[in-house]
Amino acid sequence: xxxxxPFFMEDWLESFRNKALFNMGESGGRARTVKELLEQSxxxxxxxxxxxxxxxxxxxxxxxxxxxxxLIADMHxxxxxxxxxxxxxxxxxxxxxFRYLSPKKVAIPIPAFQLLYEIPxxxxxxxxxxxxxxxxxxxxFLDINEWIVILNQEKPDCIVINNPHNPSGxxxxxxxxxxxxxxxxxxxxALIGDEHYRFLSSEKNVLGRSLYNNEKNxxxxxxxxxxxGCPGLRIGWCIGxxxxxxxxxxxxxxxxxxxNPFSEWLSYKILLNQNSLLFNNIKSEWLINKQILKQFxxxxxxxxxxxxxxxxxxxxxLKNIRHENELNQKMELLLSNGIFVLPLPSMEFGRFNFQEKxxxxxxxxxxxxxxxxxxxxLGIEPNKFKLALEKIEQILINN
Numbered sequence: 302x303x304x305x306x307p308f309f310m311e312d313w314l315e316s317f318r319n320k321a322l323f324n325m326g327e328s329g330g331r332a333r334t335v336k337e338l339l340e341q342s343x344x345x346x347x348x349x350x351x352x353x354x355x356x357x358x359x360x361x362x363x364x365x366x367x368x369x370x371x372l373i374a375d376m377h378x379x380x381x382x383x384x385x386x387x388x389x390x391x392x393x394x395x396x397x398x399f400r401y402l403s404p405k406k407v408a409i410p411i412p413a414f415q416l417l418y419e420i421p422x423x424x425x426x427x428x429x430x431x432x433x434x435x436x437x438x439x440x441x442f443l444d445i446n447e448w449i450v451i452l453n454q455e456k457p458d459c460i461v462i463n464n465p466h467n468p469s470g471x472x473x474x475x476x477x478x479x480x481x482x483x484x485x486x487x488x489x490x491a492l493i494g495d496e497h498y499r500f501l502s503s504e505k506n507v508l509g510r511s512l513y514n515n516e517k518n519x520x521x522x523x524x525x526x527x528x529x530g531c532p533g534l535r536i537g538w539c540i541g542x543x544x545x546x547x548x549x550x551x552x553x554x555x556x557x558x559x560x561n562p563f564s565e566w567l568s569y570k571i572l573l574n575q576n577s578l579l580f581n582n583i584k585s586e587w588l589i590n591k592q593i594l595k596q597f598x599x600x601x602x603x604x605x606x607x608x609x610x611x612x613x614x615x616x617x618x619l620k621n622i623r624h625e626n627e628l629n630q631k632m633e634l635l636l637s638n639g640i641f642v643l644p645l646p647s648m649e650f651g652r653f654n655f656q657e658k659x660x661x662x663x664x665x666x667x668x669x670x671x672x673x674x675x676x677x678x679l680g681i682e683p684n685k686f687k688l689a690l691e692k693i694e695q696i697l698i699n700n
Contacts, residue, residue, distance in 0.1 A: 302424050308415055310647045322639030323681070323689040328467060328614050330530035330583060330680040335567065338531060341579035342571050349570075356566055361387075361559040364550055365538075369569045373523075373538050376508060379515035386539045386546045387565065389557040390532075391497050394522040394539035396420055397549045397556070402491050402520075404459035408452060410443070411653055412645075414467050417495060421459070429455045432655045433469055435669040439606035439618045441469035445477050452484055460485055462512060463495040465502045468616050468648055468676045470609025472502055478512060485518055494521045497537070498612035500528040501587050507575045509611065517542045525572065527613065529583055530680065534564040587613070590679040590686050597690045603697035606669070609679065616645065618667050618674035619697075628673055631697065638696050640689060642675040650674075 318324050339349045364370065365387025373387075374380040388394040399420045407421045411430035418428045431448045435441050452460075462481060465472045485492035494512030496502075502509025513521045521540040526532045539549060571579065594615070595608040606617035619631055625646075632644045650656065650672035657671070668674075679686065 305419055305423050310415055310643060313643055313647045317636065317641040321641035324641050325678045325689060326641045326643040327678045327680055329527035329532050330613060331682055333530040338571055338579060341582060342577045343574055344570060356563060358562060361562045361565050363559055366565050366569060369565055372572045377511055377513040377540055380513060380540060383543045384540050386550055387560050388537045388539055389560055390535045391522045391524050391537040392416060393557060394537045397552050398520055398539055399424060400552055401545060401549050402459055406455060406457040407459045407461060408457040409461040410466060412468060412648055412650055413463060417461050417463060429457055430653050430655060435667040437665050437667050439667050439669055441471050445480060457490060459491040461493045461495060465498040465611025467612060468614050470612055470615035472611040486516060492519045496521055496523040497527050499523060500525055501613060502611040504588060507580065513540055534567060536560060536564050536568045586683055589683045593683060593687050601694055603694055613680045614676055614678050616669060616674055617677050618669040622673055634696060634700055640693060642677055645672040645674050648676060
């Protein structure tokens, strides 16, 4: 495995997320305290404190707590605890899974979270972009027929589907997901469903659809920590067939070995009651912020795009700019006024060949495809989110 390139997005996040008055560059929910997580999950402070004080800081079981794995299995139809491996976040799950699969060709919707293609590329895999483009209104879309042609011509041995999608905010339709599952099954192709936004992928239900179906070629990576504003807990999971997880868990013995017992304990407490005030508040804040952004975009004179269908991020284009230096000036202007958003070049917009075409089959595309915009996070308190959007508009209009 060759050395990994710089994690461009993370460099931006580390530089500005703790300094900005309005941090809208993150991809997770607003940060929550341990007290908030426990009380809104229905636990009394005194009894929770006593339980924490008596928690043994020994190694957790290598595959994770049995009760936590049972909860996660119950969220995936047909899974059992033996199909679940608890990991140190989804990053470790993905790293170990790619190590196990050792793919030669990986097809993935692009643009994407850099880790999803960077790790297999460093392992020698060829990356096959499945294009996600933005039309003139800044609405992301895909052409499933184009994807099918790419899959049939290039014959990948691994497909990665991040759903809901970061950074576009798309939720892939059942039709698209069914086609991908059928292709992977018929062509002996591994399918990875990266589903860390699944808790915010349905406006009515607790969970949206998962790609998991108990076939040996399908693997799921996921977590709740981004949606729930507690990434510091570093809890994730990998779901797959037992034989594969045995091998992956063996490699985990050489990395983090086990996860933090406090993180596992708190995760079990949170996930045990899906009807809790915490679950309801997280869904409610998400829905409110989606509506705030939708209304803002209908009136904005400076930015364009769409409110996300799922997850906590979307992409917005900047109106009336056509040059990189103009983008840089706008980003610096926002930062100097306390607003941090993630510039699209940090997610390698414009790097891939298909993004160079602004006209295809008589359709005009947005310059978002070349990186003239930013990723916006919705994971802040609604009143503050509304105020931040108003400030963005004011700053950009006046400059």
